[in-house]
Amino acid sequence: MTHPADNQSDTTDFALLESFAEAVFLIDMKGCILNANSSFATEFGKCRNECIGADIHDLIVTRFNSPALAEKFRTKIESVFYSGKRAVSEEQINDTYRKITINPVLSPEKEIERLLVIIEDISEQRHTDIQCKKEHSLKNAVLDMMPGCAAALDAEGRLLVWNQFARKLILGKGTNKKNVSADDFFPVKEIFLDILNTGKENNSEVKMSPPGTGEELWIATRGKRITINGQQCVVAVGIDITEQKQAEKETEKSRTRLTMALEAAKAGVWEWNPKTGESIWSDEIWALYGLEPCCKKTSFELFASSIHPDDRKSTLETLQAAAENETDLNTEYRVCHPNGSVHWLMSRGKPLFDSKGKIERYLGTIIDITERKKMEQALAESKKRFTFALEATNAGVWEWDLKADNVFWSNRIWALYGLEPDSLPTDHKLCQSTVHRADKDKTFQAVMSAASKEIEINVEYRVCHPDGSIRWLACRGMPLTDADHNLTCYIGTVMDITERKALDTSLKENELRFRSIFDHAPLAISIEDVETGTLIDANTSWLSLLGYSEEEVIDKPVSHLGVYADISESEYISAAFEKREKISNKPVVLRKRNGEMINVLYSSEFITLNEQALALVMMTDVTLQKTQQQNINQLEKAVADRTKQLQEEVKRLQRFLSMISHEYRTPLAIVRTNLDLVTMKNKMGDFSNKEEFFKINRAINRLVEVLEESIQESRISESHKKSTLTQFQIAPVITSQVEVFRNMWLERPVKYSECLNRCVMIGEQSQIKFAIFNLLDNARKYSPKDSTIEIECCSEASDAVIKIRNQGNRVSPNEVEKFFEKYQRGRNSVNTAGAGLGLWLVRNIVDQHHGSVTLSTSDSEIEATVRLPLVKTIAPSYEQ
Template sequence: MGQSIFVIDVKEGEFYYAGFNPTCERVTGISTIAAQGKTPQQIHNPQFAQIVRQHYQECLTLGDSITYEEYLPFQGQEMWWLTTLTPIRDQQSQIYRIVGTSLNVTPQQKIEAALQQSQTKLNDILNSVGAAIASFRLFANYDWEYEYCSAGSQVIFGYELQEARLDKYSWMSRVHVDDRVAILMPLFQDFFAERTVTVEYRFHHPSGALIWISGTYASRRDWAADCWVVTVVSHDITDRKHIEAALQRSEEQRRLALEFAHIGSWDWHIATNTTVWNETHFHLLGLVPSQERVSQQLWRDRVHPDDLAHIEQAKDEALSTQTDYSQEYRVVHPDGSIRWMLGKGRAVPNAEGRPVRMLGVIMDITDRKQSEQALRDSEEQLQLVLDANHDGIWDWNLLTNQVFRSRQWYEIIGYTPNDFTIDYEEWIDRIHPDDVEMVLIAQQAYLKRRSPDYIVELRMRCKDGSYKWCESRGTAQWDGQGRPFRMVGSLRDITARKQRSAELQRAKESAEAANLAKSTFLSNVNHELRTPLAIILGCSELMRYDKSLSSKQRERLGTIERSVQHLMDLINNVLELSKIEVGAAKLHLGIVNLPDLFQSLEDMFQMQARSKKIQLGIDRSSSLPQLVQTDESKLRQILINLLSNAVKFTEVGSVQLKAWGSTHQTLVESSPLTSSVSHRLHFEVADTGLGIAPGEIDQIFEAFVQAESGRKSKKGTGLGLTITRQFVQLMGGQITVRSVLGEGTLFSVELPTQFDQSQSTVSLPTLSLDRLNTPQPDQTLKARLSMMSDTWISSLHQAAARLNADRCLRLIEQIPAEHQSLALALRDWVNRFQFDRVLSLTRDPK
């Protein structure tokens, strides 16, 4: 049998071993002869001898049987025992002997240790995920007591379990007052109804931050404790932009206790088929000793029908082979409850070697079976947690250098658990060679506590030979001497994120290269094209003064001038557009004489309009002031671009420029009695040309885009309207267009400005040649000017009359070095837009 029996003699207060049964001899490795007459101190290791003697002394002192659990190793093996000591008295009622029976319960202890290890692993993994898990008991009076808080509670809420227990209302007080009343307080009814609910609420973190929490609450009734056990899983969702999938977490708080049942003994006489049970045997079967008559059939009636056959077969085999019998089976109590039993037995042979009796014991192992089932459930729950999380989990034992990895860990890099051993080095072998050193340095820095975190990005080789970018992070445990012994963490696939980052970097580099190429191109255009084109244009204009030229030659000169001017316009537009795109275009406000501006525009386009036999008209309203504050250069360019397009694309009819001013008065909010006055300029350029199709209206302001009429005529660059709109917007105005295909187009421009309405009736001098009233220029400058050719002076005079600053500056560049004082004066006047001084000097140079 599995039960060890030993006898101790009590003499003068000391204990002496008298004998062991065969089981005891086999288990302890000590024979009865070797043990007889020896004390516990002589038999057991000193570490355990004193404890053994204390139990003997307790039995002697109480004078009654005692049962206890003890750890007592024999023959180098760890063993746990359930021991019963029974005192034996003589005729004078003096205890002279103690009989001890011990049952080896080591398997139950190992199961309990395995269950505890599984629970520890589960807690470590739960603490490694980014959630706060708590459990508390809720009572009918709405009071509660905290039982458990995961490490995530400290991270998310800033509270530990001990703090919550010391001041349980502090946490509730930090919930946003609106959410406390509307969301959390109604939860008590859900708790009492054992409903599972998920809510979101705001929480004032001890750091001062207001964070958002998603909490899932599950409640169950604990009738024994007359309360409800509420489990809550909370997540910080403050910075969450994308929720992959709500992690399904279910935390059950178990109190696992293995209670070793009393031992039931039985003695079966085979020949008479009679059986003797002790009282415990009756209780284990759910029977009352005084109400039942012992028999084999009574035992069979209590065994679960599904288990009876194999139990009977095992007994028969034990009798026939005279071997030990050990079976686990279920018994059904009269009340219908089912208990698990461990039955052990051994045949007792007679002198001829035939079995005549069978002695055995039964013990209730229901708790052990439940523990085994709980262990399986816990492992299944652990696997569910791992399956719900897309990250791979790893658990590294630094003492054995072995690594546990979850199924997801293998799936990330395309492997199965069968492709790996638990050896740590196998993981290192699959890291990209260029990343190994970095990973090892990061690990050692963290394990030696030189770095607060272990987070690395590395490339892992997949089963197909390709590499994936992964993020590995972990947390370690250190012993009392500061030595790391365990590290738990996760592996995440970040390949897609890395690819997006690389694409963004390539796009950035490509854009920078394009900008550099653009800048180089514009620089070359500015320096390599404008200068020779200006020279060509100047030479062409000088040749026109040659009276010997034939009409054919003059026509060709006109073609050259128009072509060069077209290229110059294109270059100027491209450069101007590039300034706008980089934000280099600035406003230069000044006082502008509108009548003179309109006169110059009329002079500029009148000849072209007459050559096409179309009418050019400028209508200035009486509401238009003479002087306004604006950027004259940009206003001029806006009107030139619009008039140029109108004349260019009108073959029959007219081109009309209409201008007027308006004043708007609005109340100032801070002072109801005070008003604010704003002034605006309005311009309309209307033509009777080809018109623009409705589908092209939205495109004509885009760079290098022309309407169908422009593409057919092969005129223009497709930049004029783009620059016009940019200038209008830069000046704070707006531009609109209406057009009817085949009838004409109307462009409207509205610009803010500042002017005095009273100036509208003031007559000011303009830049007309016959109305100049300016100071007389310095006689030295006149002398210098007289050294230039009449052709050159006439060209400068005409350019100044047309307010053509670029043309003036090109002509000034032709002044010889010995007359630089003249060049400096003229250049300063042109840059300041003082064309009246230029005209005064060139009108009568001699």
């Protein structure tokens, strides 16, 4: 036998044949089967491989035991080959019916080279037709065999149809009268007129006597008005009750079978009068058109309006042509449901003729073929894509029948292997024929492993051509299974990928070179997606600089890493990316993973890779250089500040030494002079030295005072470094200093008033005491000896206010401010002890306590005012 592979048939034939649900096969003029689908093999009770190459006539004889059928089929084959016309026949084989369609298949030269035969099992349809005929005959027989009568009358009372019993009942025995009216059977005339006028169904029992018989029969009559071909008629039956019930039961069974048949086929029945346009639809048709049953009047216009606009014209033309030619109607069209969905329907109908041979109406069915249309469209698109893919890739097609261990190669695959077609045995070893020695074993193992696991074959390998050239091939194959899900064969393609492999090799080498340079570059380099800001890649220096691992940053937006310490710098870089502006050595502060800040010089270039816009970012760490420069700047500033401080200290020291020299020289001179006077008076025998000792004592006190103020200045300076602050009531502190002052200078009157209650402040009590005492002592020094010193204390808002007044000369505002400067004294301090530190120390202490101290003068008074902030509640002490 000749196998399809030997005829170089395309495996797409099998795929196309397999798409048919019916038994379909290809044969040549001699009746040799060239290809067939699985349904054909099932029809003839053989496997597909046994059918290929067999003679169809032998198969028909073997399968149906009918040489006559085989000879008849042979005759039709020859007829189609010679006439070139399609042949359709229906054959009864035993109790089954087959519709055989033979289609000629033309070659590119328009010659018939083979036939496409479709065998469709129409047994169910034919059995249904036979059953309908039987039922029709049965109904007529029932009418004649009824023990009662059955008749139909038109609107004029003419009898249209009646059975033998009705004829006997109306005309009597042996009468051949043809034109019969209601007057001929007077007893039912009134019933007939009532039914015709009211349209209501009537059930009555009528006593009748057939003419010439003398019999009286009670007939249970039932009459109903109906419309036939647009004419009103009355149908009446008369039968005894028992037989009527039996007839009703038989009628119900018949109706049930018809309904079940329609439901099984998902079909609806219609009737159409081409002359009047009147239509009758069954309930199923309304659903097929997406309408509620009887929601509108059935008409040809309703049918036309339901058709899709694109199909309406051609469908109506088909119906008109069928009506004009009085032929069968067979058309397919789309309908639009109210919900917007589109469905395909197939309508088939046959013309019914009246007694004059004129077409009276069409009777037919409609079924939904939407799913079939979808499959047909999917098949066409699949075939189109497959054909295009093969042409575009210049690939070859192969098929491997596992059961027969037979391999089919298209001519393209033979050429890819460097072989002549059919030059080697076509078994599974064919694919190893020219495979490179190094790839042969692994290729064979890959193919056999895929076949054993029933999975896709996907392998790439080299082949050696006779001319010594080596080509790379890619083989792909998909497993196919039978109806029982058993693996039967593989179908796939082979294509040449030599150029792609060479390109891949070159690309990999370039990538390795670039990767080596990229990874080992001392600069921190990264590649970012310009559109999304995603980090595509980063070298080792970049990861080391910021302290991240690849898993933490790759394929993540850089903005989400929080590496930019200043949001404005991040916005500047984002804006530059959007405008595709190059950045060169921009100083940027970055945040490492551990939070440490670093300084870098940021540069960017824009590149395109695989049609993707990318940014190549390079960063140089300048943190050390910047830190060193900052240290140098800070050192220079510190040296300058320290130099300035030293210069100021030298000036202050010079003023202090001058003051100390003056202040110490004067008391020492007084002490030396008075001691000389005491010595002289003692020599002269005068031992009254009270005045001299008083002067000496006062000079010594002055020296002590100067020394204490110098020491206090040092303490104040130290207190700037660390102060122990506590909460305390201020009133007792002030009172204690007033008492100390009174005890030291009993001769000076002091007027003290205090309204601070339990006011509390935060500070250092010793310093507050020193400030209060210093102000009291200042008031004593610069006021007349017998004058009163006044002290007033009160609270204003959240401050404690302390006012100390004494008599004194008026002082200018400029002088008042100078009193608070270090080593500065007033012009009236020539004969008054002091170092010029008292008020300076007071202001320093008050400032440390976030308060204020001021001096105000009048013609005869000087008033010092101190304001210190208070707290509302007493809290534990703390260190600042």
